[in-house]
Amino acid sequence: MKTAVVICPGRGTYTKTELGVLSRHFPDAGLLAAFDARRAALGQETLTALDSASSYSVSRHTRGDNASGLIYAATLGDFLSLKGVQVVAVTGNSMGWYSALACAGALTPHNGFEVVNTMGTLMQSHMIGGQVLYPFVDEEWLPNPRRRVELLDLVAQIGARAGHVLGLSIDLGGMLVLAGNEAGLAAFEAAVPPVQGRFPMRLANHAGFHTGLQAPVAAAGRAALSPALFGQPNLPLIDGRGAIWWPYATDTAALWDYTLGHQVTEPYDFTRAIRTAAREFAPDLFIVTGPGTTLGGAVAQSLILSEWKGLASKADFQTRQAADPLLVSMGMADQRGLVV
């Protein structure tokens, strides 16, 4: 049986093409009904209603209080659908950390929903700052550490200006996700050249996640979510620092503290999480659950940045994928078939 590290995607992955994904793939109708009941009780639109909407609406589907639950459910559904692979660790990107906690068993599916829905709702209600995406690799994904340093220097310069807030939010493979206030984000967008036809890319309905801007959200989350929700994981969990939380050896109070503290207010190092996954678990497969397919590139770029299996470029990665897939994106129908 092939070994696999499962990677849970973050915000922005439930897009137009994902509409209906829960009805197509979610394997446990009772569980989905429970999520819906919980949302209904909170006066929120149910996941089923959102997922079965006749059309996709950016304003409706990407709101934090809606998107978080949708993405969580789609991820968990995919995880529960896995067959024929031995999952050796779980990790995630950004909001995907909450999903990872549930996949690894540190949160029950219901508690995981409670955490993700609460945090998504808090993010939406506070909506502090925003995010912008910008690459430091070219379209061939060749590592360019110097460009990364230049960009971070620029970020620091802008962040030091009066009235400007700007900082690293996520190390996302070959891209930097930056977070800040409007002045900081706009100054960055004005300072860098447009590249690849779409960057710098402002992320709609995203707050300035993983920065000190979110301290009020973290505080509200800690008040709303008890440490008692958290239990021992039954699979190793890799967090946004690249640290591993092991079954039976996890201090659940510390896990709560990280999840609703550092994870919310400090940069999230997805690249390092993938590096740890590769180096400490050396799996046969990296499986990115749904929804969506956008995280696969960042996983591949992270593996290239980690020089994993000699991968040095997009072409290397594509060659490897064609011969013997290292990465499986469950959001792609053909690849999904390899693992369900």
Add this chain to the structure above:
Amino acid sequence: MDRADIVHENFLRRVAGRDFPAGRAPAGPLAATDAVAIYRAACLSRALDRTSRAMQRAGQGFYTIGSSGHEGMAAVAAALRPSDMAFLHYRDAAFQIARGGQFPGQTMAWDMLLSFAASAEDPISGGRHKVLGSRALMIPPQTSTIASHLPKAVGAAYSIGAARRHRPEHAILPDDALVMCSFGDASANHSTAQGAFNTAQWTSYQAVPLPLLFVCEDNGIGISTKTPKGWIAATFGARAGMKYFAADGLDIYDAYKVALEAADYVRTRRKPAFLHLRTIRLYGHAGADVPTTYLSRDEVEAEEAHDPLLHAVRLLDSAGALPADQALAIYTDTNARISRIAAEAVTRPRLKTAKDVMASLIPPARPCKPSNGPTPEARAAAFGADLKQIDDLQPMSRILNWALTDLMLAHPDIVMMGEDVGRKGGVYGVTQKLSARFGPDRMIDTLLDEQSILGLAIGMAQNGFTPMPEIQFLAYLHNAEDQIRGEAATLPFFSNGQFTNPMVLRIAGLGYQKGFGGHFHNDNSVAVIRDIPGVILAVPSNGADAAKMLRECVRLAREEQRVVVFLEPIALYPMRDLHADKDGGWMTRYPDPSEVIPLGQVGVQGDGTDLAIVTFGNGTYLSRQAQARLAEQGVQARVIDTRWLSPLPKDALTVAVQGAKRILIVDETRHSGGVAEALMAHFHEVSGVPLARITATDSFIATGPAYAATMPSADSITTAALEMMK
């Protein structure tokens, strides 16, 4: 069947059958999750040992000395803080792995496997050696020289208290840190180790803070020689100034509890403690060592029956922390995981060329905060009445004293240590008044042990100080030389420049003291220093040069993190005259503190083309006398003071002899292994002119009237020069 396989099979069979060795019930403060984390570290350590053997069999791994039987050290790690500097025994993989768990984002399995594979990506040594070590984990790498890391552990522990008073810019240890140092029961007998214990006790006995935890991992045997039963407890159980703790390293609960108590004692009382940890050694000393060739099968099997992993499973199961079946799953999962990772690690690049290997011999430069130097007021206060004489001609010892005063004023991180350097001010008065000027905590009068002096310097340097240890006489260096050769010089090399111990080691030496002291106070061999890679050796010949060179040596240490030896010719300390009584020809004025002689710059006196005399130290003085006599006979010579004996300033020497028709090398060190051998070889390679040398004979130096009989003299230099002119 390999013992490693036997132990593995025993573990699988016995855990599955719940057939555990007898032992105490779990007790003490170890939390369930921490206990499982320790067990996980132990399983990883064990899996790495097994994998290292498989890698070696496959020609992909290069080191098999294992940690099996010593996994209880993971519990010791858990009892310490990750900022406590740890100088580790080579059987402490479990300690390092457990500490890695205290830092988010460490990849312990990958890192360790890279080191087994000697990959250039090994994060500690860059593929130069399989060493335990990590900059992030505050574990300086140790090589396998027996117990030679103990003296510097004493120094590092001392530095914590010293840094509370004068925190150096580059200090890395917190004020409330302790230093931990581990070793085996066999190496505890080594004289180096004994010296370190004694120094720790001597220090503690005087109530000087020394937060140092010695951990003796007693597996009862050193390669094939058994430690006498009860020896460690008997000899360490009641030592003055060093509290003894004993724990069972086969019992992670007991090891953790006692280590916690010992660490608390050390941290709060700031006194050294000796933690005696019972361990066992599984599978012999190293991969090639078969224990059944010197132990009976019954003895080996009796040890194996007490596999600490079996005890750990028993304890965890009994404590309700981890069911035995889950413990077995962790063990087997870890083995599978390590096999997968190893398959990738062995594909990573390795060092290939000499240049690759040597890249970390010289550490990287480090930025130091710029300083305007001391204020005139501070300088006046420090120099006192000496300031009135500062423009007068002075002998070298006085000039050196002033240079040291200015350097210590400018750099609060400079600390001196040695025998009689403080109160007495040195045997020859070079450090006089410095204790009054800078206090006894910067002018440390040490006990009579050169290994401890150098260990103190190395340890303090690792915490950001710029030590200037003094060895009272060159002949006294030899009993402690490994502290420079095996420890100080290798630290940047084996840590890929991540750990450094810059210092300026002052040594009074060389010959020509008139009738005083014989060999032991007039040693004239520097070979032992010159062949150590990366170490700089400077030898001044006069006061002004000495001051300017010493400033450069301190800069090299502080800014370029180099280990520098500054060898001061004793006979020239008081020298006043050159050619005639009362001519004052060898005295100089104190050069302005801004004046420096850079590394590699040689001194040239005269521009004669008949002959270049290439020399150093006392030879420079004698050659200057000969130069005058030769001039009287119509021979125009120049005298070239090499100044830097290692690395030899080859390019500068080549330039300095240009135009000279002959080269005479004058070397006060011995004919065999002396400096002249290198100088002759160099000039033979770069110059076509006639070459000759005059050296000391291959002899020890006598006391009494024949004190200089074996060494070059002004007469013999003159004669040799005239001979070349024929």
